[in-house]
Amino acid sequence: MYFYSMKKSSLYKGCLEPILLRLLKDHGRMYGYQMTQMVKDITKGELNITEGALYPLLHKLEEQGIVETETEMNGNRMRKYYSLTKAGKKQTNIAMDEMKAFMQSLEYIVNPKIALG
Amino acid sequence: MYFYSMKKSSLYKGCLEPILLRLLKDHGRMYGYQMTQMVKDITKGELNITEGALYPLLHKLEEQGIVETETEMNGNRMRKYYSLTKAGKKQTNIAMDEMKAFMQSLEYIVNPKIALG
């Protein structure tokens, strides 16, 4: 008998972008690695953002003008700080509305008795 | 100026399987089209499962022995009913635990003040 990972591929597929936008909205300027650590902390280790997902997404958001960057040196080590642009803040509000609707929908499905009519 | 759809690609990417498992757990035997309608109803039109996502996933779940099927005729029209196998019920419990953890994680991020410590 083979043992294989029972770990489901991530449920948060599709939610990473709004998660990052929310972080930036709440905490202002942040650098990539910091985001991964903060999400891990906030979710008590549940959500672990991989670098392969994080950095390309941040680059895409920058291209789209949703975020802007400033690179700083911390000792000899680089940190690339991201913050929301004006357009990014607008987009974040939209994304948050969508997230709330989505979470409510999940509630309706997973807790049909508890969910509010 | 071009107008384009602002509609974000679906957030539930990755959640469809647990959603279907939950439906089958709650409602027993269901056919595919019925699942799409029930999800649309329950979520007040928010979640619209596309057929291109639904049917291949149902087929995969059948291959994996998570669900079993019975085909019935409703008049001249076919309905393929799906229900959870014993293994499927086990798997559903695991998936529901994962879903709750995931939803709690989203709460921590989207509502940091409200979320329970």
Added chain:
DNA sequence: AAATAATACATAATTTTCTTATGTATATAT
């Protein structure tokens, strides 16, 4: 009566969005 929408399945091509693997480099802890 004819056209459209709804019901009900299915699959292929494509796109989106991850995971996994790999690479570079500095700082800290064992």
Added chain:
DNA sequence: ATATATACATAAGAAAATTATGTATTATTT
């Protein structure tokens, strides 16, 4: 010294959708 943590980046591959297309029956609208 070695391993772990910090900090970025990118490429190959996999997973999981969207979009488009197809077949066919039934109900509704015009």
